[in-house]
Amino acid sequence: MSTIADVARRAGVSKMTVSRVINDSGYISQETRERVEQAISELGYIPNALARSLRFKQTRTIALILTDITNPFFTTLARGVEDVASEQGFSVIFCNTDESEKEEAEYINVLLQKQVDGLLLVPTSSTEDAIAPLREQGLPFVLLDRYVPGTRLDSVRGDSIHGAYALMQHLLDLGHRRIAVLSGPAEVTTSVDRVEGVRRAAHDAGLELDLSQVYYGPFSLEGGYAMATQALAAEPRPTAIYAMNNFIAMSALRVAREIGLRVPEDLSVVTFDDLPAAFVAEPFLTVAEQPAYEMGQQATALLLDRLSSKGPTEPMEIILPTRLIVRKSSGPVPA
Amino acid sequence: MSTIADVARRAGVSKMTVSRVINDSGYISQETRERVEQAISELGYIPNALARSLRFKQTRTIALILTDITNPFFTTLARGVEDVASEQGFSVIFCNTDESEKEEAEYINVLLQKQVDGLLLVPTSSTEDAIAPLREQGLPFVLLDRYVPGTRLDSVRGDSIHGAYALMQHLLDLGHRRIAVLSGPAEVTTSVDRVEGVRRAAHDAGLELDLSQVYYGPFSLEGGYAMATQALAAEPRPTAIYAMNNFIAMSALRVAREIGLRVPEDLSVVTFDDLPAAFVAEPFLTVAEQPAYEMGQQATALLLDRLSSKGPTEPMEIILPTRLIVRKSSGPVPA
DNA sequence: CTTGCATATGTTACCGATAACACACAATAT
DNA sequence: ATATTGTGTGTTATCGGTAACATATGCAAG
Secondary structure: OOHHHHHHHHHHHOOOHHHHHHOOOOOHHHHHHHHHHHHHHHHOOOOOHHHHHHHHHOOOOOEEHHHHHHHEEEEEEEHHHHHHHHHHHEEEEEOOOOOOOOHHHHHHHHHHOOOOEEEEEOOOOOOOHHHHHHHHOOOOOEEEOOOOOOOOEEEEEOOHHHHHHHHHHHHHHHOHHHHHHHHEOOOOOOHHHHHHHHHHHHHHOOOOHHHEEEOOOOOOHHHHHHHHHHHHHHOOOOOOOEEOOHHHHHHHHHHHHHHHOOOOOOHHHEEEEOOHHHHHHOOOOEEOOOOHHHHHHHHHHHHHHHOOOOHHHHHHHEEEEOOEEOOOOOOOOOO | OOOHHHHHHHHOHHHHHHHHHHOOOOOOOOOHHHHHHHHHHHHOOOOOOOHHHHHOOOOOEEEEEOOOOOOHHHHHHHHHHHHHEEEOOOOOEEEEEEOHHHHHHHHHHHHHHHHOOEEEEEEOOOOOOOOHHHHOOOOOEEEOOOOOOOOOOOOEEEEEHHHHHHHHHHHHHOOOOEEEEEOOOOOOOHHHHHHHHHHHHHHHOOOOOOOOHHOOOOOOOOHHHHHHHHHHOOOOOEEEEEEOOOOHHHHHHHHHHHOOOOOOOOOEEEEEEOOOHHHHOOOOEEEEEEOOHHHHHHHHHHHHHHHHHOOOOOOOOOEOEEEEEOOOOOOOOOO
């Protein structure tokens, strides 16, 4: 691995002259430039970005901390992030926390050490603990998908309240009254907001949300399985299941099948988050779809914007609309 | 952002002493250690990994270059990579090439500049062009999923030949003889090997593969759609479609539905790559499943191993077995 | 003929860390 | 009493770049 000094020696000039050729800055005679370029290609010289970063205090690297890249919502979002970042010459480090605050804190610590220019974060907890070090070190960051209540921070997320409202309204319109809500963790803002959307829809229909019908658990297949099992064992059995994410919905479908319930004849199932068309031959689930790719794009654009513009600005909250897609998993109340 | 010099000043010692405290190296009196630790926490000092990396020539960062993180096979693989890497204290930069050699070359260039310690690469082309700079700069790398024919390089991949063989044998056992093979790009080794597996299975059954029934196209929904449309328009129509990846299979199912063919009654469909259980309520496709997560894990383990052990070793090719999972998308030949 | 500016290149210091070496002092060995 | 060893700390140089400043030459303007 040759350095700028090697190139300089070979071309018989100073390091500075080589630097000028590389960065096309200052005055260089045509002849010198050619000699330097010759030396560069002979040595296969590649500038060391580390050294540059050390001086410039800029790594042109950002990080994306999410809970699990394996969740198709986050996969798509990650793709949106990487597309925008790479277009603007930034690299993306990705990290999976699995909802662990400890993992999250460790990743943040490492990323601070690595001097990433900015951070996109799907926060695991609703407290400010995780982001405290970020503020302290002055690292620009944008919250993704979730936010931290009571703070004003840059954040990009789906419109959970209205999305949840529309989905609930759809069930109510179909005549459902016994609706089991399988939510994510009670501390996560997406859960809270979606339950709130559900509550409002019920309220606006002249009903009150039966809190005993709201289950809380992890946003995972296992969490969904446990909640669905419990919910469907209740008497009288709910006529609809309202899942707060795709994993939970998938488990609900599984449990329904296991206990011999047909969807939607015996049980309606609706959920947040759609699955990419590439994964489903025949789209079946009625969903509130979030624009995951755009979320990733916009969060990254916002972050990179923060990096380039110096002055402090008002925090920005970008809330993207969800889209209700009615399919075959929801139907009228069974007789 | 405070530096080691700030800490030293505040604690009234030299930078070296602070460095010793941080790294717990050399001799330090208890009293000095406490003063330094005090200063560190007062300043919220975080060591600059860039500066360290510059000295040590080690960034503890690797990169993963793949075609598209959105493909569930690669998503799962990426998760395997990140899990092993983070466990060993490495960060992962991820890059999507979309099968573009230009993108690939650009990413590689940037990553070389950023001094990543190693690279995991799903090569876009079958030539050595892309990896030439890697060898030249002496950057350790492991090929993933695909390889470069005629070279001996570290690589981890699925057993395409035997996987394809088993899947073909399954179709032949069911009595299918008119089988359309919807392959990926003809230059990609996974395509080549899978077609070879198909050919061998046919040969061993006393048949010869009808090359006019082999279609080549991108490993994408669009590619699959075009190939499936063409294949199913042929006369006599094939009784089975053999897709070489999940996207192609999904499009094949779509085309079948569009032209009113029932699967598997009118048409059997089999494919490489399974979808994670979380995405499918009722698993339907007969597949040759590749252990994507393990592939990511093993490739990363191999790469990190190369980084820590100095001496040159024999290149290692790890070929992981695929698993035939027979489901409902394949059935006997229609009468 | 001197001043001034454009052109071309080199020198020094620095970004933030650490290895290697130097130095000072105490305790122990001879 | 002196040499040796262990302990604790500081100084210098370095990783690979670049900003800021310094230097040198040629040519046009006053």
